[in-house]
Amino acid sequence: MDTIAAVATPLGTGGIGVVRLSGPEAAAVADRVVRLAGGKTVAGMKGYTCAYGRAGDADGEIDEAVVTLFRAPRSFTGEEVVEIAVHGGVYLVNRLLRACVAAGARPALAGEFTRRAFLNGKLDLTQAEAVADLISAEGRQAARAALSARDGALYRRAEAAADALTGYAAHLAAWIDYPEEEIAEVDPAKLGGGLRRCEGDLAGLLGTYDTGRIIREGISAAIVGRPNVGKSTLMNLLAGHARSIVTDIAGTTRDIVSDTIRLGEIVLHLSDTAGIRGTDDPVERAGVDLAVGELARAQLVLAVFDGSDALDENDLRVIRCCKDAVCIALVNKNDLPQRLDMEVIRENFAHIVTLSAKSAEGADALKKKIEELFLLERFDPSAAVVANERQRAAVADALAEVREAADALEAGVSYDAVCVCIERAVDALLTLTGRRATQEVVDQVFSRFCVGK
Numbered sequence: 001m002d003t004i005a006a007v008a009t010p011l012g013t014g015g016i017g018v019v020r021l022s023g024p025e026a027a028a029v030a031d032r033v034v035r036l037a038g039g040k041t042v043a044g045m046k047g048y049t050c051a052y053g054r055a056g057d058a059d060g061e062i063d064e065a066v067v068t069l070f071r072a073p074r075s076f077t078g079e080e081v082v083e084i085a086v087h088g089g090v091y092l093v094n095r096l097l098r099a100c101v102a103a104g105a106r107p108a109l110a111g112e113f114t115r116r117a118f119l120n121g122k123l124d125l126t127q128a129e130a131v132a133d134l135i136s137a138e139g140r141q142a143a144r145a146a147l148s149a150r151d152g153a154l155y156r157r158a159e160a161a162a163d164a165l166t167g168y169a170a171h172l173a174a175w176i177d178y179p180e181e182e183i184a185e186v187d188p189a190k191l192g193g194g195l196r197r198c199e200g201d202l203a204g205l206l207g208t209y210d211t212g213r214i215i216r217e218g219i220s221a222a223i224v225g226r227p228n229v230g231k232s233t234l235m236n237l238l239a240g241h242a243r244s245i246v247t248d249i250a251g252t253t254r255d256i257v258s259d260t261i262r263l264g265e266i267v268l269h270l271s272d273t274a275g276i277r278g279t280d281d282p283v284e285r286a287g288v289d290l291a292v293g294e295l296a297r298a299q300l301v302l303a304v305f306d307g308s309d310a311l312d313e314n315d316l317r318v319i320r321c322c323k324d325a326v327c328i329a330l331v332n333k334n335d336l337p338q339r340l341d342m343e344v345i346r347e348n349f350a351h352i353v354t355l356s357a358k359s360a361e362g363a364d365a366l367k368k369k370i371e372e373l374f375l376l377e378r379f380d381p382s383a384a385v386v387a388n389e390r391q392r393a394a395v396a397d398a399l400a401e402v403r404e405a406a407d408a409l410e411a412g413v414s415y416d417a418v419c420v421c422i423e424r425a426v427d428a429l430l431t432l433t434g435r436r437a438t439q440e441v442v443d444q445v446f447s448r449f450c451v452g453k
């Protein structure tokens with residue numbers, strides 16, 4: 001492996017900017033770029049120490065610098081790693097990188113540091129993916145879940161399942177291949193129990209995917225309802241500023257107004273929509289069409305009703321549109337005398353919150369309801385979470401094979417066939433961790449990374 005170099009900090013103005021080197025020549029390259037104070041050399045430094053010096057190139061001095069050394073294998077990549085920190089200016093950092101390249105390093109490819117950590121056995125594929133998830137995390141739970149994965153929560157679950165399954169497969173194979181040897185007889189009840197336990201474990205793991213996704217990516221939520229019920233007022237309340245125009249004229253909102261907000265632990269991608277009603281105005285009708293489309297696409301629909309008014313045919317149309325959606329009925333304007341027929345709302349919606357978008361009363365109840373609906377309260381960010389589509393597919397494959405093995409065993413199908421299923425399940429789990437992943441899988445994982453990571 002050659003020695004690679006990249007800017008490790010964002011390219012912009014900051015307190016410091018860091019160029020990271022990894023590979024057998026890292027210290028030697030650094031010694032060509034930085035002159036340490038007191039005649040010391042980077043090659044002579046102890047691992048996990050830093051030293052002060054001046055960085056320069058053929059044109060002269062670049063900046064003062066601090067050099068940090070990590071000796072192989074005790075580094076992020078498992079190789080010799082040197083970090084050179086200068087003041088965080090775009091010009092300085094770029095020139096420092098050029099100096100390192102002139103001194104013998106090769107510019108790193110996207111994700112190459114983490115790829116090397118994977119190739120050197122410092123982390124498995126799920127941990128490498130967690131590094132990318134840590135960087136892109138936008139909230140406490142997302143970051144916490146990524147850190148658990150970085151620490152190996154998913155890796156350990158996958159390995160434990162693969163180990164158990166490998167044990168079963170080995171026993172079956174030995175029993176099939178060497179019947180005359182003294183191999184303990186396969187006990188179908190015991191094996192079946194083990195396979196079913198493993199099936200339950202993998203099914204549980206697969207179930208973490210949806211919640212994990214909501215935590216990472218947030219929920220798309222459409223605010224719908226007939227005109228004038230207070231949709232835009234609610235939008236502004238949730239957004240915390242005057243995002244949408246509010247007037248007492250029915251048909252105020254036409255285009256979809258979007259904003260991303262944080263409601264406690266949940267990120268909501270909100271869209272405020274035009275009031276749904278029959279209308280001859282072509283502009284308003286276009287808005288109504290957009291609203292109905294948004295309603296159908298959203299993961300969560302907030303259906304707003306005016307509690308101070310009786311239901312009309314437009315409300316009934318909204319109710320019809322909500323039939324197949326995950327929906328919360330919001331009975332708004334509860335600061336006014338109530339005239340809404342709650343019986344109809346109760347018949348049509350499993351989740352109802354009454355509130356006043358104008359006075360903010362009931363906003364907490366709405367937040368609670370959304371958390372409850374998306375099971376976020378029960379989410380344990382320190383547990384293993386299936387964090388992306390690649391992982392989900394691998395766990396689903398493993399689960400299907402284990403289920404098939406258990407079913408085959410119960411149906412009295414040959415041990416050969418059972419063994420094949422178990423081995424396929426093990427394969428899927430080893431693809432998950434990368435212990436037996438194809439080059440394409442590995443490439444796909446690291447294609448998500450930026451240069452310098």
Ligand SMILES: Nc1nc2c(c(=O)[nH]1)N(C=O)[C@@H](CNc1ccc(C(=O)N[C@@H](CCC(=O)O)C(=O)O)cc1)CN2
Nearest residue numbers: 008020068070073074075076077078081083122131453
């Ligand atoms: N300055 C700096 N900070 C950083 C990183 C970095 O590369 N440089 N990281 C970059 O991602 C993260 C930390 N990741 C790291 C992971 C492992 C090792 C490491 O040296 N591991 C050794 C020793 C572990 C130990 O003493 O227990 C090892 O695994 O043997 C270092 C950083 C976040 N902070």
Ligand SMILES: Nc1nc2c(ncn2[C@@H]2O[C@H](COP(=O)(O)OP(=O)(O)OP(=O)(O)O)[C@@H](O)[C@H]2O)c(=O)[nH]1
Nearest residue numbers: 227228229230231232233251252253275333357358
């Ligand atoms: N008293 C009271 N008035 C409210 C409440 N929420 C909204 N309003 C009023 O209701 C009127 C309509 O509010 P908007 O938020 O514009 O209603 P909308 O549903 O967005 O209306 P369209 O965009 O026309 O579909 C405004 O005069 C608001 O001030 C509430 O909770 N209580």
Ligand SMILES: [Mg+2]
Nearest residue numbers: 231232252253
């Ligand atoms: Mg509006």
